[in-house]
Amino acid sequence: MLYQDYIKVLYIDLFKKKIRFENRADLCEFIGGSGVAAKLFSEGVRPDLPPMAPEQPIVLAIGPMSTIFPVCTKTVAAFFSPQTGEYGESHAGGRLAMAIRMANVDAIVLNGASSEPVYVTIKPDDITFHDAEAIWEMPVGESGQFMRSMAGAPGHRSIIRIGPAGANLVPIAGVNVDTYRHFGRLGLGAAFGSKKLKGLVISGEQDFAIKNPAEYNKIYQEIFDKVTKTPAMAKYHELGTPKNVLPLNKINGLPSYNLKKSNYEFAENVSGEAFAKDVLERKLSCSGCPVGCIHIGNLRKLFDTGFEYESVGVSYDHELVFSLGTELGMKNPTDILNLIDAVEEEGMDAISAGVILGFMTEALEKNDIAKEDALAELKFGETEGYLKAIHYLANPPNEFYKKIGCGLSKYTKDRKDATGDYALLLGGLEISGYFTGPAHLLGGVTGVRHSHVDNAGYSIDQKLKEFTAKNIVEAVLKEECERSVLTSLVICLFAREVYDLDTVSRALAVIGITKTVDDLRLAARKILKLKLELRERLGFKIEDHRLAARYFETPSPRGVMTREFMDSIVAEYREAVKAYRS
Amino acid sequence: MARKLTAPGMSKCILCYSCMIACARFNYKSHSVTRCALRIRTTGGMTSKYVADICRSCKNPTCAFVCPTEAMVPKAGGGARHNREKCIGCKKCVEACKVKYLEFDDDLRKPLMCTHCGMCSRFCPHGCLGVEVQKEAVE
Numbered sequence A: 001m002l003y004q005d006y007i008k009v010l011y012i013d014l015f016k017k018k019i020r021f022e023n024r025a026d027l028c029e030f031i032g033g034s035g036v037a038a039k040l041f042s043e044g045v046r047p048d049l050p051p052m053a054p055e056q057p058i059v060l061a062i063g064p065m066s067t068i069f070p071v072c073t074k075t076v077a078a079f080f081s082p083q084t085g086e087y088g089e090s091h092a093g094g095r096l097a098m099a100i101r102m103a104n105v106d107a108i109v110l111n112g113a114s115s116e117p118v119y120v121t122i123k124p125d126d127i128t129f130h131d132a133e134a135i136w137e138m139p140v141g142e143s144g145q146f147m148r149s150m151a152g153a154p155g156h157r158s159i160i161r162i163g164p165a166g167a168n169l170v171p172i173a174g175v176n177v178d179t180y181r182h183f184g185r186l187g188l189g190a191a192f193g194s195k196k197l198k199g200l201v202i203s204g205e206q207d208f209a210i211k212n213p214a215e216y217n218k219i220y221q222e223i224f225d226k227v228t229k230t231p232a233m234a235k236y237h238e239l240g241t242p243k244n245v246l247p248l249n250k251i252n253g254l255p256s257y258n259l260k261k262s263n264y265e266f267a268e269n270v271s272g273e274a275f276a277k278d279v280l281e282r283k284l285s286c287s288g289c290p291v292g293c294i295h296i297g298n299l300r301k302l303f304d305t306g307f308e309y310e311s312v313g314v315s316y317d318h319e320l321v322f323s324l325g326t327e328l329g330m331k332n333p334t335d336i337l338n339l340i341d342a343v344e345e346e347g348m349d350a351i352s353a354g355v356i357l358g359f360m361t362e363a364l365e366k367n368d369i370a371k372e373d374a375l376a377e378l379k380f381g382e383t384e385g386y387l388k389a390i391h392y393l394a395n396p397p398n399e400f401y402k403k404i405g406c407g408l409s410k411y412t413k414d415r416k417d418a419t420g421d422y423a424l425l426l427g428g429l430e431i432s433g434y435f436t437g438p439a440h441l442l443g444g445v446t447g448v449r450h451s452h453v454d455n456a457g458y459s460i461d462q463k464l465k466e467f468t469a470k471n472i473v474e475a476v477l478k479e480e481c482e483r484s485v486l487t488s489l490v491i492c493l494f495a496r497e498v499y500d501l502d503t504v505s506r507a508l509a510v511i512g513i514t515k516t517v518d519d520l521r522l523a524a525r526k527i528l529k530l531k532l533e534l535r536e537r538l539g540f541k542i543e544d545h546r547l548a549a550r551y552f553e554t555p556s557p558r559g560v561m562t563r564e565f566m567d568s569i570v571a572e573y574r575e576a577v578k579a580y581r582s
Numbered sequence B: 001m002a003r004k005l006t007a008p009g010m011s012k013c014i015l016c017y018s019c020m021i022a023c024a025r026f027n028y029k030s031h032s033v034t035r036c037a038l039r040i041r042t043t044g045g046m047t048s049k050y051v052a053d054i055c056r057s058c059k060n061p062t063c064a065f066v067c068p069t070e071a072m073v074p075k076a077g078g079g080a081r082h083n084r085e086k087c088i089g090c091k092k093c094v095e096a097c098k099v100k101y102l103e104f105d106d107d108l109r110k111p112l113m114c115t116h117c118g119m120c121s122r123f124c125p126h127g128c129l130g131v132e133v134q135k136e137a138v139e
Helices: A024-028 A032-046 A096-102 A140-150 A188-194 A213-229 A231-237 A241-249 A272-278 A318-323 A333-346 A352-364 A383-394 A399-404 A408-413 A438-446 A456-462 A470-487 A501-510 A516-537 A565-580 B019-025 B092-096
Strands: A007-013 A018-024 A056-062 A075-080 A086-091 A107-111 A118-123 A128-130 A158-161 A173-178 A181-183 A195-201 A278-284 A293-303 A309-315 B001-006 B041-044 B051-052 B072-074 B079-082 B130-132
Touching: A007 A024, A018 B130, A024 A032, A024 A516, A032 A056, A032 A075, A032 A086, A032 A383, A032 A470, A032 A516, A056 A188, A075 A096, A075 A188, A075 A456, A086 A188, A086 A501, A096 A158, A096 A195, A140 A158, A140 A333, A173 A188, A188 A195, A188 B001, A213 A231, A213 A501, A241 A272, A241 A318, A241 B041, A272 A293, A272 A318, A272 A333, A272 A565, A278 A309, A293 A333, A309 A333, A333 A352, A333 A383, A352 A383, A352 A408, A383 A399, A399 A408, A438 A470, A438 A565, A456 A470, A456 B019, A470 A501, A470 A516, A470 A565, A501 A516, A516 A565, B019 B041, B041 B079
Parallel strands: A007 A107, A118 A195
Antiparallel strands: A007 A018, A056 A075, A056 A107, A075 A086, A086 A181, A118 A128, A158 A173, A158 A195, A173 A181, A278 A293, A293 A309, B001 B130, B041 B051, B072 B079
16 A cells, blocks of 8 residues: 555465465454454355354555554454454564565465365465474474575564464464464464465565655654654563553452452562563564564473573563462463463464463362362462463363363353452453553453454553543543554554654655545554454444453452342443444 | 774674665665665574674675775775675675675575665664674775
C-alpha cells in the first residue's frame, strides 16, 4: 500500500506448493495490519470446519507505515484459534515487519496443508518450499539456527518457526519470531503445525524511493524526537514492562499463586528493578524502533560439577514475570528465566502455560487432579516440577496433558467439579498479569483477541472517575475502537502516546495516503465491526463466558468485586455493542 | 576538516537499524535498509555480537587507487570521495576494498560509498557510532 492504491497479497498454497500474487485495491479501506488480516481471514475461513482443518487460512499482514516511521514494527497474524475455537489474532515484533516490507508484499495468506513437513523461504523473486522433516520436532532455538544456516548469507531476514508444541498440535503453541519475539497467544503454533508448516524465512532487498523527502524527513524527525527525547516511551526502554510489578503490587493488582492473592510478598525480589540489577545483560529493539524495550536476562545454568555453566540470553517482560513468576510463587529472576527458557524452547504461549501450571498446582493441592496424571510434583516456588510439566505440556505423554494443553477453557468445560471456579480465564483465554478491577475483566472477555492490550481495561480501572457500568463500557469500547487504527497501521501499542490520530494522518499524507482524523475514526469503527461480526460467525457468545468465582473472592484495587456488578456491566456491553454495530 | 565515521560502541547496539534507515533516507532517498552505506549485522543471529560494516577511511584507499575513471578519489586524512556522475559501475573499488566493506548496488550500478556525513550516528539512540573530525587534515 506504500505509495500505491492497492494492497499486495501473496497467496501460498501449501498443499499444491504454488503461489500467486493479487493487488487488492478493495482492501485499502481496511488500512493494513489487523484490518486487512481480519478481512482476508474472513474471506477464507470455514466456520463449519474445525480450527485446524487444512482449509483454514492463516494471514500475516503489515501496514502502510511499517518500518517507514519509527516504532511501526509489528506484524499481525489472523487465524482460527485452535485454543478458543474463535477468531485468533496475534501480534509480533522483531524483524518480521521489515522483512515482509523488503520482500515487497503487504500480506501473506497461507492456505491448505502440506502433506509433509515444510518450511518456506520468501523473497521478492523466489519462493521455495523446503523439506522440514529433519527439524520438525526440533526445539525453537536449534531450528532457528538450522533455518538460518540453510538460508545462506546473512541479511535482514526474519525467521519464524514453531517448536515441539506446535509440531504436536498443542493448542497453546505459539510461533517464535527472530529468537526473542512471538506470536504467542491463541495457538498460532498449532495452526502452523496443522499445515505441517515448520516456519518461514522472509527476506528481500526491495527499494522504495521516498517521494516527498523534505516532508517525510520533517515528520520522521518529529516522531523520532517524541520517541527518543520525551518521557512518552522512557519506561519501556529503562526497566521495560516489569516496571509495572511494584506499582501493581502496591495497589493489590498483581495476581499471585493462581490469584489466591492480588499482591505478592516477594514482589521486590522479582520486580523490574531486581531483574535489571541481577540479570539484565542487554536490550534490543524491533527493526525500525529506537526504543530498545526487549530486555534480555542472563541465565546461567549449572549442568555439571566442577563449575560447569551454560549461559543463555532469555527475554523477559511483565507478562512472563507474572505467568511464570508470581503466579507460580517464584522468588528470584533466575528461576523465572529458567522457566521462560524452557517454555521458549518448546514453543508455547508463556502466559497460558504459566497460568495452566498455577491452576494445576492448586488443583493438585485440592486433589482435583490426580498425581498420577500430573506426573510431576508441582509446588509453588519450586522450579523442578514445573520444568517437567512444561515438557509434558508440549509433548503430551498422556490424555491428561493432551486435554490441559488445549487450555483451561476446554479442560474445565466438561468437568462437573469446582475447577472452573479457579481456572483463570477471560474470554476462554488464560489471564494476563493484571487484576485491576471490572474494566479489566470486561476488556478481557470482550476484546477481539481477549488481550489486556485490546482495550486497556487495566488502565481504565485505575483512571476512570465515575465507576458506573455505563462509563466502564463506554471507555472500553472507545479504547478498543481507537486502538484499531494503531493495530491496522501496526504501530507498536507502546507508542500510542506518540501516534495520536493527527500525527497518524500527517504521516500517512507524506506516503501518499489521504486520511483525515475523521476518516481514521470511521475506518477504525468499520474494522472493529468486521472483527465483532467475524468472531460471532465463528461462534463467540459473550453469555458463554462465565467468570471464575476466584475473581469475586480475591480483592482487587477496586475492592472485592461482585458477580452482580459484573453481570450488569456485561449486560450494558451487550446493548452497547448492538447499538455500535447498527 | 575531514570527517571519519567510527563505531566505538557496538556493544551497546540494540539492533534498531535507525542508522541504516537514516543513511538510506538522507543519502539515497530510499526507505530500503539495503540501499545505504553502512551495515549493522549480527555475527551469528540475535544472540551474538553485533558489528558495523563501515568505511574505515584507509590512509591508502585502494578503492580509489584502482578506480579507472577517478570517480573514487583519495581524501585528505584518509578514505575516498565518490563521484556518482563519473562512476561507470565497474566494481573494481568493491573488489579492492581492504576491509570488505564496500557493496555494490545492482540497481543503481554504483558502489554504496560512505560520505562520512554522520547522519547515521545522529540517529543512533545509544551512541554506538561516532564521527571523528580531523582538524589538521587539509584537502
